[in-house]
Amino acid sequence: MLMSDSSPTRHLKSLTGDEVEVDLITMQPETKLPPQCPNGVQDLTAAPYLRRQVWKHCSQGTLMWAESWWNQQTAQEIFHNRNVTIWHNLRRDLVELNRDIDQLGQVQDPRLQERFGRTGPFWSRSYSLFKGGQALTVIREVFSPALERYLDGNSHPGPGEG
Template sequence: MLSGEGPRQLPGAWRLMLLGDGSPTRHLRLLTGEPVAVDLIAMEPEASLPAEAPAEVAELQAPLLRRQVWLTCGGLPLAWAESWWNQAEADLHLQDRNLPIWKSLTQGRSELFREVDGLALVQADWLEHTFGHRGPFWSRHYRFFRGGTALTVIREVFSPQLETWLGPTLRQELQQSS
């Protein structure tokens, strides 16, 4: 993903959203003109990693914490996100659990590096129910680094509602061809 390579059929605006190193919460705010609300679903110790967790989570030092949120604008759920943290790093950086991670990590104007590690189309009934759209849904996962050390691994799944602002993605056609 570092090269910016991804599905060539993916329109430019979606390539920027999914493969760019900008803040998705900031992008959602700019696209919708609405503030982004972080609705915390869960934030709990993670004793064992689920099989579907990104491989990069294994690079984080245990004990781990897993945080799951909905990102909404004007009451509309536009993304679901989960992140994995070393417990001490989470305690240090996530003092206000309802702030977007980007805001929490950049307080004090600290430098961060984001590396997009994976892009996927995912299908889940619970996402269809909350987004109010049929899947598949675009998903990406990435890491934040500070000083060469991975701070967190984040996975985001985006609502097709974003096609209102970014244009169609051909997600169903791409899934059928893979």
């Protein structure tokens, strides 16, 4: 999942067998980039920027925290529904997107520990989405350790099992 260039939401749905929902934490303008923002944000067309943060979850719990950084005007054009995934907002344009993974790592954060119900560090990645050769957004995702139970091959019944 860390290296995939496919939709993380589709991976989460495939792993869990559940619909993945989005809880919007915040979607606010950022006039000045904080030092901990992901690489590539400064490559988005121009300020003002917009930072969107969400939790992704299913009936079995929280699966991921994600943030995306946008040019504010671009975000206003794309986000017709703030409470669904980025892909749901983009797919109406039927445009091809390219993903460039920039960073893999682990993070520690008390807010993540509280929501995931586990101590960190937590695996993370950041990447840029490109549309027509231009950087559209920079995304950082942090994965819940609860996903490990789906990846070990023993804990999740397959179709027709259980």
